[in-house]
Amino acid sequence: MKYLFYIISLLLLIFTSCNKDEIGFEFSGNIKSSVNASNLDNVEVKIYTYSLGNGVEKLAASTTTDASGNYEASIERDKFEKVVMTFEKNNYFKVSQNIPFDDLSTENTNEYNKTIDAKSWTKFIIKNNSPSDGGDELKLQKASGKNDCDNCWSNGNKFFNGVVDTSFYVPNSGGSYMKFYWWSYGNTTLHAEDSVYNEAFDTTSYTINY
The missing domain is CATH 2.60.40.180 (Transthyretin/hydroxyisourate hydrolase domain)
Incomplete structure (x- = not known):
């Protein structure tokens, strides 16, 4: 009887093991x-x-x-x-x-x-060379480029007011373009449309002086 119980237990163990393997992914x-x-x-x-x-x-x-x-x-x-x-x-x-x-x-x-996608970056350098007493504003609008990543800038607007001398990095897919527009309001109104090509694993700088 003990021998029969041992055989049944062994068969059950083998069956369970095989069945477990069969239902894996x-x-x-x-x-x-x-x-x-x-x-x-x-x-x-x-x-x-x-x-x-x-x-x-x-x-x-x-x-x-x-x-x-x-x-x-x-x-x-x-x-x-x-x-x-x-x-x-x-x-x-x-x-x-x-x-x-x-x-x-x-x-x-x-x-x-x-x-x-390989990583690349655009470094925006923003500087107001002739700040007025008030009313200076720069609007930078990103129109294309990578959106779905950590630290990505979703397509949209950034605003810079008054005295500005700053820089920041925007990730993009290597081997692709980033398109953007910018407007400056103050003593003079400027408008520009431009893009940069981002080499894989590299940083491309773009300067806006206004």
């Missing part, structure tokens, strides 16, 4: 740079799950891309409502992939390929 993909479509190594790939009801975040897996830009990872199936994958590398903009639970497959590998 496998992930793979390739990550490229937006600069020249080259494969990116050492991209940090993280997979988070968000539990049903309270949406608690859990880091379920992490890995990095190999020399060919490829990655593989797996997570156990559990009671969660979605998966969020993040892809991050130094001097590149972080990218996220939101995946509802119903879109995941246990039969096939869940493949997610990404092209991530």
Whole structure:
């Protein structure tokens, strides 16, 4: 009887282990740079799950891309409502992939390929060379460029009043243009439309004297 109980327990353990493997989720993909479509190594790939009801975040897996830009990872199936994958590398903009639970497959590998943007910056240098007694105002309007990143400047207006001598940096995707307009109100009214081309991993300065 003890022998039979041992056999049943062993079979149950094997079945549970196999079943657990069968209902896991496998992930793979390739990550490229937006600069020249080259494969990116050492991209940090993280997979988070968000539990049903309270949406608690859990880091379920992490890995990095190999020399060919490829990655593989797996997570156990559990009671969660979605998966969020993040892809991050130094001097590149972080990218996220939101995946509802119903879109995941246990039969096939869940493949997610990404092209991530290299970082670049525009340094605006703003200086009022002839401040008046009052009423000086500069309006700078960003019309195009990257919006969806930490420290990004969403397309819109910035205002500078009175005595101004300042500078600030605006991130953009490397290998693309940033378009903007500016107006100066005071003793003289000026209007300009311009753009800068942002080289990947580099900073381009643009000076406004008014």
